[in-house]
Amino acid sequence: MKQHVVVYKSLPADLQDRLESEFEVTSFESINAGNREAFIAALGTAHGMIGASLPITNDMLDGAPLLTIASTISVGVDNFDLAYFRRRGLMLAHTPGVLNEATADTIFSLILASARRIVELAELVKAGKWTGSIGESLFGVNVHGKTLGMLGMGRIGSAVARRAHHGFGMKIIYHNTRPNPEAEKELAATYVSREELFRQADFVCPMLPLTPQTERTIGAQEFSLMKASAIFINASRGKIVDEAALIDALRKKTIYGAGLDVFEKEPLSADSPLLQLPNVVALPHIGSATHETRRAMAELAVQNLIDGLRGAQPQHLAV
Numbered sequence: 001m002k003q004h005v006v007v008y009k010s011l012p013a014d015l016q017d018r019l020e021s022e023f024e025v026t027s028f029e030s031i032n033a034g035n036r037e038a039f040i041a042a043l044g045t046a047h048g049m050i051g052a053s054l055p056i057t058n059d060m061l062d063g064a065p066l067l068t069i070a071s072t073i074s075v076g077v078d079n080f081d082l083a084y085f086r087r088r089g090l091m092l093a094h095t096p097g098v099l100n101e102a103t104a105d106t107i108f109s110l111i112l113a114s115a116r117r118i119v120e121l122a123e124l125v126k127a128g129k130w131t132g133s134i135g136e137s138l139f140g141v142n143v144h145g146k147t148l149g150m151l152g153m154g155r156i157g158s159a160v161a162r163r164a165h166h167g168f169g170m171k172i173i174y175h176n177t178r179p180n181p182e183a184e185k186e187l188a189a190t191y192v193s194r195e196e197l198f199r200q201a202d203f204v205c206p207m208l209p210l211t212p213q214t215e216r217t218i219g220a221q222e223f224s225l226m227k228a229s230a231i232f233i234n235a236s237r238g239k240i241v242d243e244a245a246l247i248d249a250l251r252k253k254t255i256y257g258a259g260l261d262v263f264e265k266e267p268l269s270a271d272s273p274l275l276q277l278p279n280v281v282a283l284p285h286i287g288s289a290t291h292e293t294r295r296a297m298a299e300l301a302v303q304n305l306i307d308g309l310r311g312a313q314p315q316h317l318a319v
C-alpha cells in the first residue's frame, strides 16, 4: 500500500505530480479556519507532511501516529516543537542554503530603502507632491563606508556581510554564539560583544533563528544602546524583538529608522503603529520570495520528504 502524504501549501505542478506518482496525496493550498479540521483529520493517516507558514502544534501531531517526517519549505523551524520531534523520533527536514542569496538581497534592499528613504520619497512622487528639489529634511544617510553589525553570522548573515564588505565598503562587526573564522578572513569582520555591536553599528541586523534563547532577545535595553543615527533591520523573525520597545524607540527617534520583513504577529495588522511611522519600511515577509528561490526550496523540501519516506537520510534535517 502507498504511503500517505499531506501537502499543506501549494507546490509547483511537476513536484506535486512527482509526489502523486509515488504516494497517496491529500493536498491543501493553505490551511484556514474552513479546512483546519479536514487537515487534522488527514494527518490521522499521514506518513509524511510538507508545507510552510503554519504553526504545527503537538496536539495536531498526537493525532498522526504513522508520521515519520515533516518537511518544511523554509529554513526556519520555529513552527515546530523540536523537543516533541526528538521525543517521538520524528524527522524534521528544512531548506537551508538555497535561500541565502535571495534573502540577503531582501535584507540589502531594506538597508538601502531605510537609509535613503526610498519608500517615503517614492510615495511622495506618486502622490504628485514632487514640486521642486527636495529639502534637507528629506535627505537620507549614507550606506557605503558605514558599520554593519550582524547579530548572527550564519549562512544568511554571511551573505549580507559579503554584499556589505565587497559591494559597499562597509566595516563588518558581528556577534555570534561562537566566532566565525571564515567571515573574519573573507570579510575582515570583527567579533565584538553583543553590547558593543548595538553601540557601534550604524545598521544593526539580527539574523538569528527563533528559539527559546532568542525570543525577545532585543528590547528597550538594546535600543537604548543604539546610536540615534542607527537603523534597525530585521528579516529573521519578529518574535526575537520586543516590538513595543522598537515602536517606542522609533517614535522617540532614539534610533533613526527600521527596515522590517518580519513581525511579532503576521500578517501585520493594518492598524499597527509601525505603519504610521515614516521612518519604517515594512515588507510582507518576502525574504526568499523570488520565483527561482521558492522553486529551489520546494524542490529541496520534496526531495527531503521522498528521501525520508524511502528510508534514506534526507539532505537537511533540523531534527
Ligand SMILES: NC(=O)C1=CN([C@@H]2O[C@H](COP(=O)(O)OP(=O)(O)OC[C@H]3O[C@@H](n4cnc5c(N)ncnc54)[C@H](OP(=O)(O)O)[C@@H]3O)[C@@H](O)[C@H]2O)C=CC1
Pocket (backbone or CB within 6 Å): 075, 076, 077, 096, 097, 099, 103, 151, 152, 153, 154, 155, 156, 157, 175, 176, 177, 178, 207, 208, 209, 210, 213, 214, 235, 236, 237, 261, 262, 285, 286, 287, 288
Ligand atoms: N525573512 C525571511 O523570509 C527569512 C527569514 N529567515 C530566518 O533567518 C534565520 C537564520 O537563517 P540562517 O542564516 O540560514 O541560519 P544559520 O543557522 O546559518 O545562522 C544563524 C546564526 O545565528 C547564530 N546564533 C544563534 N543563536 C544566537 C544567539 N543567541 N546569539 C548570537 N548568535 C546566535 C548561530 O550561531 P551558531 O551556529 O554558532 O549557533 C548562526 O551563526 C532562520 O532561522 C529564519 O528564522 C531565513 C530565511 C528567510
Ligand SMILES: O=CC(=O)O
Pocket (backbone or CB within 6 Å): 073, 074, 075, 076, 077, 099, 287, 288
Ligand atoms: O522565513 C523563511 C524561512 O525560510 O525560514
